[in-house]
Amino acid sequence: MRIILFGAPGVGKGTQAKILSAKLHIPHISTGDILRQAVKDQTPLGMEAQKIISKGELVSDEIMIGIIKDTLTGESCKNGFILDGFPRSKKQAVDLDGLLNELNIDKVFIVSVTADEEDLVKRLSNRRACKVCKNIFNYNEVRDKKNCPVCGAENSFYQREDDTEKVIRHRMEVFNSTTKPVLDYYSEHKKIIVVDGSGTIEKVTESILEKLK
Numbered sequence: 636m637r638i639i640l641f642g643a644p645g646v647g648k649g650t651q652a653k654i655l656s657a658k659l660h661i662p663h664i665s666t667g668d669i670l671r672q673a674v675k676d677q678t679p680l681g682m683e684a685q686k687i688i689s690k691g692e693l694v695s696d697e698i699m700i701g702i703i704k705d706t707l708t709g710e711s712c713k714n715g716f717i718l719d720g721f722p723r724s725k726k727q728a729v730d731l732d733g734l735l736n737e738l739n740i741d742k743v744f745i746v747s748v749t750a751d752e753e754d755l756v757k758r759l760s761n762r763r764a765c766k767v768c769k770n771i772f773n774y775n776e777v778r779d780k781k782n783c784p785v786c787g788a789e790n791s792f793y794q795r796e797d798d799t800e801k802v803i804r805h806r807m808e809v810f811n812s813t814t815k816p817v818l819d820y821y822s823e824h825k826k827i828i829v830v831d832g833s834g835t836i837e838k839v840t841e842s843i844l845e846k847l848k
Contacts, residue, residue, distance in 0.1 A: 636661060636715040636847070637740060639722075639731075641818060642748035644806045645755040646832040647839060651748060652719045654840050661715035664706055666699060673702045680705065700730050707738060728817045732824075744847060745821050748832040748839065752807055762798045766791045 636659055642648030649665075656663035673681030674688070680701045684694045699721065707716060722728040735743060761774045768786035777784070783791050796802060821827055828846045832839050 637743045638715070638717045638746055638847075639743060640717055640719050640746050640748070641814065642832060643750070643752070643755055643810045643814075644803065645759040646748045646750050647836065648719065648748055648832075650836060651832075651839060651843060652717050654836070655843065656717055658840075658844070659715065659717075661717060662711045663717045663719060664703075664712075666703065666718075666720040669702055669706050670694065670699070673705070678702075678705065696724075696727055696730055699727075700734055703731070704734055704738070707734075707740075722817055723813055725816050725820050728820050743825070745818075745825050745827045746843060746847075747818060747827055747829050748843075749829060750832040754833060756800060756803050756807070759798050759803045760794075760800045762795070763792045764795050764798075766793055 638655070638661075640648055640652055640655075642651075652663045652665075655661075670681075670684060674685045675681070680698055684698050684702070687694050687698070703718075703721065706712060722731050735741070763772050763774050763777055764770070765772070765783040765786060765788060767788035768783060770783070770785045772784075772792070777792055780792075782789050797806075818827060828843070830839060830842050830846060834842070
């Protein structure tokens with residue numbers, strides 16, 4: 636099974652990708668992870684990407700497509716994959732379609748996990764991190780606790796900069812201006828499976844699996 640997974644910040648897309656990967660026995664491909672791995676492994680594309688990153692510039696779509704191609708043609712993806720974090724623009728979607736056609740991959744499920752934007756802002760701004768073990772908690776879980784329930788560190792909870800309301804709303808704006816047009820593009824060519832992401836993790840997983848059937 637081959638899945639392209641979409642979702643706004645805070646909707647739980649990464650969590651669902653990991654669960655689905657385990658249940659369906661297919662790899663979760665995070666484009667950020669495979670880019671870092673290509674750089675670490677010093678593949679030809681990884682070395683090219685490293686030069687660009689070292690200058691503080693963004694890696695081109697062409698390089699990312701090449702790294703994705705290297706990954707999809709690998710042994711781990713022979714039974715399918717979950718692609719997370721790509722495409723993020725209409726051009727990337729068109730380029731990815733071209734790659735999938737080249738690889739004779741014709742059946743791909745587009746899954747969009749959705750939730751009310753204000754609920755997502757509230758969910759993310761309620762997150763607190765432990766300075767010591769870096770685990771993330773809901774504020775309501777730790778509001779009356781002095782010690783981290785994971786590592787035991789005292790008075791270690793803080794709000795990360797990217798979990799402040801101002802930053803979260805900016806991330807939502809970026810998602811709406813770049814990723815939503817990608818979904819519009821796919822809706823013209825493929826059926827999109829839309830899943831309500833506002834329920835429990837288990838309910839969302841159950842809904843995705845049911846609709847994939």
